[in-house]
Amino acid sequence: MKKYTDINDITNISQTINEAIQIKKTPFKYKGLGANKTLVMLFFNASLRTRLSTEKAAKNLGMDVMCLQINNSWNLEFEDGTIMNLTTSEHIKEAAKVIAQYADIIAVRAFPTLKNKDQDYAETIITSFTKYSEIPVVNLESATAHPLQALADAITINEFAKDKKPKVVLSWAPHPKALPQSVANSFVNMMQQLPVDFSITHPEGYELHSDITKNTAVNYNQEEALKDADFVYVKNWSAYGDYGKILTQDDNWMITQQKLNNAKFMHCLPVRRNVVVEDAVLDSENSIVIDQANNRTYAAQVVLKNILENL
Amino acid sequence: MKKYTDINDITNISQTINEAIQIKKTPFKYKGLGANKTLVMLFFNASLRTRLSTEKAAKNLGMDVMCLQINNSWNLEFEDGTIMNLTTSEHIKEAAKVIAQYADIIAVRAFPTLKNKDQDYAETIITSFTKYSEIPVVNLESATAHPLQALADAITINEFAKDKKPKVVLSWAPHPKALPQSVANSFVNMMQQLPVDFSITHPEGYELHSDITKNTAVNYNQEEALKDADFVYVKNWSAYGDYGKILTQDDNWMITQQKLNNAKFMHCLPVRRNVVVEDAVLDSENSIVIDQANNRTYAAQVVLKNILENL
């Protein structure tokens, strides 16, 4: 693996999932692999799970880790030819090349604006770091994708799936804030590559980018969609068409124990209880959200391991 | 030791103090003990001494350390059954369980509101992390207690005590801001368990919670109280009765060289010079505040060592 900015960077998904499950059994087996190698993690946005799981994964491999919370203190310029006499103080060309002097792998988190669709879907930040740093870049959730989450989700489904081909449904749920499409996008991409029966349900108007959904079935009737599901992956996202907008907060879309029936409940977290999903679900044995969170470590570790082996 | 959220988690205080003093002599002796173990430190409030000393202690034991400054960016929900459609974005149930996936020990700093006495004294945050994480929790100063500080203080008194049973006095001192009772509470708890002659002096109205002070003598006359003291531990706190209020800033309560006589001066730091205590005291040989700060490392290290041995 030369980078991990979207799930297409994985050449053989089932092999990668199996390798992650092996790593989970003996997480310190490859501790020599990362010796004298440095992971620099850049956060343009806050992070809990992604920060901790990726740092832990890197240290399990023996890497040194340096974390930088960038936030608003560092205004990068991404346009070519700009006369930088206003708010931006450093060009991505210098920034990326400089960080590459101190890192063997760069990991970047940079959320979308949710205001400028073209800019967000161009993935300017993560793409620019890849282009100019000339070293492997790992996506810690970008404007439109969260591939480490999707890999952790795939590992978790693999662990919990019974013999038969499971039915997996991605269901939109209400939320008081406008959220990115990143998690949903990467989950759809991942499910399309796994041996699962996959469909999506959401209110009209919440269609994801057609380049993402492709031929995946979409059902506007949540009750019908969830019928006989083995895994229900729940996530809010703001509209892609009417970009970044909240079109409804209809609480009929909240996931309940009754709707779920015996399906496993999945969510990337953090989750707002009794808005996205009722307490009874999260407190039941059908919730596997903590398993997903745990697998974030091994998703990151298999990615870092494969990148380290290719340095 | 299974956790360290208050000083009652120590089963044998004098043995623990002696072990800390041994560790101080050979701090790197147990560097293998923490191999492949991770301490996650969560700070809801700023930290200097506690952060550095605890991280150093963990690294002396060979642990990996991940620090997260949480501050205002992460609004946790602690109530059961809440419809989380307002400001809180994650429930402590998920937060604690998730962090436990990445940590072998969780350390948490979370100051009191000083507005809601019942909420503060319920110790909701530290208690919830203990309950839901199901892994050992270390208190880096909570709403009502600072047990690592109290252990460092006990180590320091042990080091400086002459043969006889020392007289130790906790004296309130003025301060321009309303401060927690945490340090005072834990110091009182600790002194009650040591072979010392212990009393408290403060202006009327500054009585600590009676569950803390129990039978400890309180003297409203500072001059009388300090007479023949061997150790004077100075600390401001806001009122417990008229909760969180500043009742007086009377500078007659400031500690001076004359009041101190030959007693050792102790303070947890940071300290406001010439408000809490005059320069002459801090700049004299009777001040042992830097020794206290140094012992923070060995207090944390003996705690982490004992927890690691019980994992």
Next chain:
Amino acid sequence: MKKYTDINDITNISQTINEAIQIKKTPFKYKGLGANKTLVMLFFNASLRTRLSTEKAAKNLGMDVMCLQINNSWNLEFEDGTIMNLTTSEHIKEAAKVIAQYADIIAVRAFPTLKNKDQDYAETIITSFTKYSEIPVVNLESATAHPLQALADAITINEFAKDKKPKVVLSWAPHPKALPQSVANSFVNMMQQLPVDFSITHPEGYELHSDITKNTAVNYNQEEALKDADFVYVKNWSAYGDYGKILTQDDNWMITQQKLNNAKFMHCLPVRRNVVVEDAVLDSENSIVIDQANNRTYAAQVVLKNILENL
């Protein structure tokens, strides 16, 4: 080396440069030297290059590193005798001594006010840390100096210099914000000690402190000054005389490919493109700014190595 707060702490510059170049070839050769030694890095201001390069250097030497972003949350008192009942909550005397309990080396970044010349040029913060901590202090850019940058610059010039004694010119360039004189000061100090033909060019009014410039030639005509230069070091600074002021933003002082001719272009970064220097320069092979950034690691590493050897 007992500390590194300004470049005069280097006793033999050419030997130190050569040692840095050796370290660059085998950066992990001295990994045992820093075992069980701790570097505490304190940042009163934001940092990217200095933070990453110094942390990496310390880890290359096997040190533990603890980083504290102090910013506005920690108001230190530096005056003697103050009654601290206002905004300052801890005196540097305690702060420095306490941190020294947890560190073998302290590194500090603290920018100037650019409002109070006497205070800035007294270097109160870095000097106080040196005085009170009683352990080695490393300057990560102070009010008036950036000696790690200057050492990286010297290493870079050494690497790129041909046989002859090179002509090096420090040129002021325009910038929309008032910037410190630190980088320029330390670069001048460094060039005065190297076997180079060194001069400075800037608009009238931008004279640096005469204690810095000494006998170094200053030319107000940029075109004349740059003639036949081998290295052009470009940097904006605010006025020293009319302290902290922007006297001009004249874009005729911007560095262009034409002005540069075949000289190497140097800058400490971050740099505002098409304000300080045009794109064509930064994107050409004559720009060695990334090499400078890379050498920040080895400048820090040779400094830390020499300090560790003297502990």
